[in-house]
Amino acid sequence: MLRNTETSWGAISRAFHWVTGVLILGLFAYGLWMTKFPAREDTAYHVAIHASIGISVLALMIARVFWRAVNPTPMPPKGAARWEITASKIGHLGLYVLVFGTLIAGWLLAGSGRAPLDYSLFGIIPMPNMLGTGSPYHKFLEESHELLGYAMIALVAIHIAAAVWHERVRRDGVMDRMTSGRSRDPSATA
Ligand code: HEM
Ligand code: HEM
Structure with missing residues (x-):
């Protein structure tokens, strides 16, 4: 089933979740790795690759939000308490906000520091340098990008813990509907 149903995530939503999830975790690790080594000849190359992957993730995230808007959202699992439903809504909204915040x-x-950053999407589509070299906002944006990234990773850790809790403690099928897409609700079609 490509589309979402009332009880499970369809194949396209699941693909978006896992592809963007893996790329975002990879970008975080890559970002840390490339900034923590002392400046060397290929630093700008790695920053440009990080930025190219990041812009691709931004495009995927926009498509993901669009797909979410034109599909049903699976209902909370049976027996979920009101506070659990609210917490999961706030958590998921927080993830979207922090992911988009980090990306933007x-x-x-990118390119707002002292050195120009010549990056194009995997060498194909040239990307505009949004603020220009030597922007007064560079330091602020650098700090914001880093802080937003850390906040997002902290929320992802809680998100993964919650998913494991659903799987191991509640055994309510929430993990299944994002992995195999199977639903434990007998009325489900997915
Ligand atoms: C091992 C890693 C992960 C696991 C096990 C996991 C598990 C899940 C599960 C089971 C759901 C479905 C919740 C439901 O049906 O109510 C979900 C939704 C979601 N996940 Fe993950 N996830 C992981 C990584 C990530 C990462 C890295 C991100 C983003 C940075 C992310 C962002 C989201 C968002 C935004 C939703 C809500 C989907 C929506 O409402 O549109 N997840 N995740
Ligand atoms: C969710 C996606 C992203 C994550 C998780 C992420 C994560 C990171 C992290 C952890 C760093 C190291 C921060 C530091 O210690 O200073 C970093 C640096 C950087 N990121 Fe990202 N990033 C993402 C998306 C992007 C995008 C879309 C771009 C540009 C198009 C970008 C451009 C940069 C640049 C230019 C740096 C180097 C900053 C410096 O010179 O210190 N990132 N990123």
């Missing part, structure tokens, strides 16, 4: 801060940041 990164985009504004």
